[in-house]
Amino acid sequence: LPGRDNYGDNVRKVVDYVIAQTTESGYVTDGRTRMYSHAFATLFLAEVNGMTPDNRLRDALDRAVRLIVDCQNAQGGWRYNPFATDADMSVTVCQLQALRAAHNIGIRVPKSTIDAAVAFVMRARSDRGSDRGLYYYKTQGRGAWTKNREYAINAAAATALLSAGIHDDELHAPLQTVIARLMK
Numbered sequence: 001l002p003g004r005d006n007y008g009d010n011v012r013k014v015v016d017y018v019i020a021q022t023t024e025s026g027y028v029t030d031g032r033t034r035m036y037s038h039a040f041a042t043l044f045l046a047e048v049n050g051m052t053p054d055n056r057l058r059d060a061l062d063r064a065v066r067l068i069v070d071c072q073n074a075q076g077g078w079r080y081n082p083f084a085t086d087a088d089m090s091v092t093v094c095q096l097q098a099l100r101a102a103h104n105i106g107i108r109v110p111k112s113t114i115d116a117a118v119a120f121v122m123r124a125r126s127d128r129g130s131d132r133g134l135y136y137y138k139t140q141g142r143g144a145w146t147k148n149r150e151y152a153i154n155a156a157a158a159t160a161l162l163s164a165g166i167h168d169d170e171l172h173a174p175l176q177t178v179i180a181r182l183m184k
Contacts, residue, residue: 001052015048019060026063026070027082034080035071039094042068046101065102068095069113075140076120086141087120093156096163118164121157 002012018041022028028041042064049057071078077087078095096117103109124136126148135157137147147153161168 002048002054011048014044015054015057018045019056022060022064024063026060026065026067028060028064035078035082035084035091036080036094038064038067038082039091039098042098043094043101046098046105046107050101050105061102061107065099065107065109068099069110071095072113072116076116076118076123086138088138088143089121089124089135089153089156089160090137092117092120093160093163096160100163114164118161118166121160121164124157 002008002015018028021030021041028038028045030037042061045057045061045064048054049061067082068078071082071084072095073079073083073085073087075085075087077089077092078084079086079088079091096114099109099113120139121135124139126132126134126136131148134148135154136145137150137153138144
C-alpha cells in the first residue's frame with residue numbers, strides 16, 4: 001500500500017507518477033504509449049484506490065474510466081489508439097479488465113459499454129466447423145477473421161467475457177477443448 005511497509009514509498013511514487021501522466025481528458029500516457037498502457041494504468045489506479053481511498057487518485061481514475069468508455073468504437077471494442085475505428089480482442093480485453101476493476105470499487109461503468117463489448121466478442125466467435133466456439137482476433141479490416149487457433153486470443157476472449165460477467169459454461173467449453181489439445 002502507498003506509504004506502508006517495505007515498498008510503500010515505491011508504490012506511493014508509482015501512484016504519483018501515474019496520476020501525473022493522466023491528462024485532463026483522462027488518457028494515461030507517457031509519451032507515445034497506447035491504449036494497452038492506459039488500460040493497465042487504469043487497472044492499477046482502481047486496485048490501489050480500492051485499498052486506500054485518495055481523492056487525487058479517484059479523480060484520475062474517474063477520468064481514465066470515462067476515456068475508456070468514450071473511446072469504445074462502433075464495433076463495441078477498442079484498438080491501439082484512443083478513438084480508433086477498428087477493434088481487436090487483445091486491446092478490448094485490457095479495457096474490460098480495467099472497467100471491471102473500476103466497477104468493483106464503485107465507479108459507474110455504463111451497462112451499454114459492457115453490452116457492446118460483449119457483442120463485439122460474441123461476433124468474433126466462430127459458429128461452425130472444427131473452429132466452432134473459437135474466437136478471432138479481429139472481425140473487420142486488415143487481419144480480420146484470423147488467429148482463431150491462437151491460445152492467447154481465445155484466452156483473451158474468455159477473460160473478456162468473464163470480466164463482463166459472462167460465466168456460461170457452454171460458451172467456454174470449446175476453449176477447454178482447445179486448451180486440452182494444446183496441453184498434450
